[in-house]
Amino acid sequence: MSGSEIKDQFKAINYKLNLVRLLTVPLFIPVCVLYFSDLDAFIGLTKQSAVWVLLMGAAVNIGFHFKYWKCPSCGKKLGSGLSISQCQNCGVQLK
Numbered sequence: 001m002s003g004s005e006i007k008d009q010f011k012a013i014n015y016k017l018n019l020v021r022l023l024t025v026p027l028f029i030p031v032c033v034l035y036f037s038d039l040d041a042f043i044g045l046t047k048q049s050a051v052w053v054l055l056m057g058a059a060v061n062i063g064f065h066f067k068y069w070k071c072p073s074c075g076k077k078l079g080s081g082l083s084i085s086q087c088q089n090c091g092v093q094l095k
């Protein structure tokens with residue numbers, strides 16, 4: 001795989017994971033509304049079910065992270081950090 005193909009693949013991985021993170025953000029809204037107001041339910045969710053929905057969203061996030069947050073070149077897990085630009089295992093440039 002060429003350097004630019006690796007960078008393109010890394011960009012696609014990053015995009016996919018950011019999309020999943022972004023989709024989880026709205027799940028915080030019912031939890032916040034229910035905990036900071038006197039409402040018993042919000043958009044059909046009770047406090048407990050709103051927390052469950054949020055936890056499921058978090059679980060999906062973690063699942064995606066473990067499945068896809070890998071170096072496109074060597075397949076090893078990438079370190080944490082949003083500014084990662086190089087694989088710590090094989091040294092390939094990711095950005």
Ligand SMILES: [Zn+2]
Nearest residue numbers: 071074087090
């Ligand atoms: Zn690597």
